[in-house]
Amino acid sequence: MAANSSSTGSKASISAGGKPSGPSAEQVVATFQRMRQEQRGMASKSAELEMEINEHSLVIDTLREVDPSRKCFRLVGGVLVERTVKEVLPALETNKEQISKIIETLNTQMQTKGRDLTEYRERYNIRLMGEGEGEEKASSRDSEGGGSKSGAGVLVS
Numbered sequence: 001m002a003a004n005s006s007s008t009g010s011k012a013s014i015s016a017g018g019k020p021s022g023p024s025a026e027q028v029v030a031t032f033q034r035m036r037q038e039q040r041g042m043a044s045k046s047a048e049l050e051m052e053i054n055e056h057s058l059v060i061d062t063l064r065e066v067d068p069s070r071k072c073f074r075l076v077g078g079v080l081v082e083r084t085v086k087e088v089l090p091a092l093e094t095n096k097e098q099i100s101k102i103i104e105t106l107n108t109q110m111q112t113k114g115r116d117l118t119e120y121r122e123r124y125n126i127r128l129m130g131e132g133e134g135e136e137k138a139s140s141r142d143s144e145g146g147g148s149k150s151g152a153g154v155l156v157s
Contacts, residue, residue: 025154028124032156035120039113046106049099056096063089125153 023031063072068086075081120126 022124028126028154029156032117032120032124032126032154035113035117039110039117042106042110042113046103046110049103049106053096053099053103056092056099060089060092060096063092127153127155129155129157 022028063085066085068084068089070085071082072085072088073080074083074088074091
């Protein structure tokens with residue numbers, strides 16, 4: 001552990017003496033992984049809400065076929081309450097609409113996060129493992145042949 005702290009200290013002194021450098025490769029990877037995880041979380045939440053919409057649709061379709069004065073039970077805040085179909089149906093439809101709006105918002109945020117991720121990948125030349133193996137060989141030939149490729153790039157698993 002002492003070797004790690006001394007090596008990071010020497011890196012900092014090297015970068016402090018020369019040109020102002022950007023974040024280290026580890027910081028770039030950590031930020032990229034965090035952004036990917038946020039996007040995955042949004043996708044997971046969106047899928048979960050889609051399943052809730054399907055459940056709401058199923059219940060709404062079932063309740064439309066029964067007598068409006070029929071008694072039904074609804075779970076509200078962990079408490080099972082007795083209501084009539086006529087009281088529950090509008091609330092279910094409203095909930096379904098609200099969930100749909102939340103999904104639209106999540107999808108917009110996921111698209112924005114995807115654009116941010118792409119921009120970040122391009123800015124720091126991040127390549128994912130197994131991606132662009134043919135490009136990697138071509139770029140190494142260019143750099144060996146005196147090509148003017150800038151940046152070292154970061155490989156992320």
